[in-house]
Amino acid sequence: MHFxxxxxPPDTRGMSNGSSINLAPRGAGAATPTDTTASAIAQAGAAxxxxxxxxxxxxxxxxYAAMFTAAASNQTGAALGAHAFDxxxxxGVVAVRQIVAAVxxxxxxxxxxxxxxxxxxxxxxxxxxxxxxxxxxxYTAISRVGLGLAVTxxxxxxxxxxxxxxxxxxxxxxxxxxxxxxxxxxxxGPSTDxxxxxxxxxxxxxxxxxxxLNKVVGARLPGAQGPAVASTISSLACLPILVAxxxxxxxxxxxxxxxxxxxxxxxxxxxxxxxxxxxxVTPAAFGLFMSVxxxxxxxxxxxxLGQWLAVHEWIGILIVVTANAVALGVGARSANLRPAxxxxxxxxxxxxxxxDETMTRMEEGR
Numbered sequence: 001m002h003f004x005x006x007x008x009p010p011d012t013r014g015m016s017n018g019s020s021i022n023l024a025p026r027g028a029g030a031a032t033p034t035d036t037t038a039s040a041i042a043q044a045g046a047a048x049x050x051x052x053x054x055x056x057x058x059x060x061x062x063x064y065a066a067m068f069t070a071a072a073s074n075q076t077g078a079a080l081g082a083h084a085f086d087x088x089x090x091x092g093v094v095a096v097r098q099i100v101a102a103v104x105x106x107x108x109x110x111x112x113x114x115x116x117x118x119x120x121x122x123x124x125x126x127x128x129x130x131x132x133x134x135x136x137x138x139y140t141a142i143s144r145v146g147l148g149l150a151v152t153x154x155x156x157x158x159x160x161x162x163x164x165x166x167x168x169x170x171x172x173x174x175x176x177x178x179x180x181x182x183x184x185x186x187x188x189g190p191s192t193d194x195x196x197x198x199x200x201x202x203x204x205x206x207x208x209x210x211x212x213l214n215k216v217v218g219a220r221l222p223g224a225q226g227p228a229v230a231s232t233i234s235s236l237a238c239l240p241i242l243v244a245x246x247x248x249x250x251x252x253x254x255x256x257x258x259x260x261x262x263x264x265x266x267x268x269x270x271x272x273x274x275x276x277x278x279x280x281v282t283p284a285a286f287g288l289f290m291s292v293x294x295x296x297x298x299x300x301x302x303x304x305l306g307q308w309l310a311v312h313e314w315i316g317i318l319i320v321v322t323a324n325a326v327a328l329g330v331g332a333r334s335a336n337l338r339p340a341x342x343x344x345x346x347x348x349x350x351x352x353x354x355x356d357e358t359m360t361r362m363e364e365g366r
Contacts, residue, residue, distance in 0.1 A: 063280030067289045070273035075151065075297045077265025079304035080258050082142055087255035090139035092245045093262055095238035097135060100263025102231040104271075109228035111221070116229075123216040124226055128233035130210045137203030144196030146307045148298030152185060152317050153200030155294055155324055157207030162287075162327040171327060178323035185316025287328030291321050 081093040088096075116124075134154075141150035159178055163171045186197060217226035245251050278286060294317050301307035309317075 059280045063277045064285075064289070066273040066277040067281065067286065070270040070277065071289070071293055071296050072300075073265045073269040073273070075147070075293065075300040076304065077262045077267070077269075078138070078142060078151070078297065079147055079300045080265060081139060081262030082147065082305055084255040084258035084262070085139075085143050087250050087252050088245050088259065090143050091136060091238075091241050092251070092255070093139055093259045094132065094135045095235075095241045095245075096256065096259035097263040097267060098131065098231060098235040098238050099242075100260055101131075101267040102228070102235040104264075104268040105224060105228035105231050109224035111225040111229050111232075113229075116221075120220045123213055123220060124229040125233060127210065127213045127217055127226065127230035128237065130206050130213060131230055131234045132237060134203050134206035134210060137199045137206060141196050141200035141203060144193050145200065146309070147301030147305060148294065148307065148309055148317060149185060149313060150196070150200045150203070151297035152294040152320050153182070153197065154203040154207055155291075155320065156182070156201070157204035157209075158211060158290070159320075159324050159327055160204070161208045161211045174323045174326040177326070178320055181316050181319030181323060183316075184312055184319060187312055288325055291324035291328055294321055294324075 081097065084093050138150055138154050141153065156178065159174070163175050166172075186192060214226070217230070220226070221229065242251070274286075281289075298309055298314070298317055302309070
């Protein structure tokens, strides 16, 4: 029998036969055990919600820390690769970087080579060409105009994709602001390195192509298989460059180490960290944080390469960064963009299935 005060009958030992137990309801001012139980449940629920909020806040902080580390690693890798330019040139660094990326991605993604159809092969081939073009354009620009300017020009690619086809006033303002920033950054004149500027803009064009192709590749090849296939193809295409450099006797141990470091710091590490970060931050936050890359590139060039920027170059970089922040941050929030629509993420559109397995393996191996 169930009793009001618990699951066992009250103790009546020691009572006289005339004694009785008062089971009448308690006064309004007294808390019944039922009230106490309900209060305890409510307090436990509140404590659980608070604990969940603290956990989410901690995870978000880890996401931001991962994004900052990935960005710093990316630009550090580019600066380290620049130390190998004198020996093997930008093309040699790109060749080694592509091989490092393929070695890191293929065992993790495990592409199903034999079952791939032409509908899967052609976007992967196009992505491979974009990989080579983007990195070759960027590293050539770095060798001619410096790291900060080159990376800033390259970021015009994702900015153009974010603004493409938009009719919102804020995006139009971002486009105008970016144009002003580029002019202030370059200040065209007789001494302007037009070839270096053109290489930076070519890298931007390739990055825009990468973003658009990545949507197709992500829809046709699960997880990280698309980038893994593209990296393998691009590394094979770059092998003749390495063969020529080795045959010419220009591949020194120091140059090789710098080029490998560029591949690790600019490809492998940021890839894993960005995948982790996208689990814990919003697409708008990810896009907004991507906008600071040119600033980090300028600092990396200053610290690791001794590349001092003029005042107008710093102003131009900050203007372009602001335009990127408006388009990729505010724009992503108001347009509800997916992470895959933002730059810098190879497989941000893989929330389930093999993609999660890829993320898990990468996080366990860090």
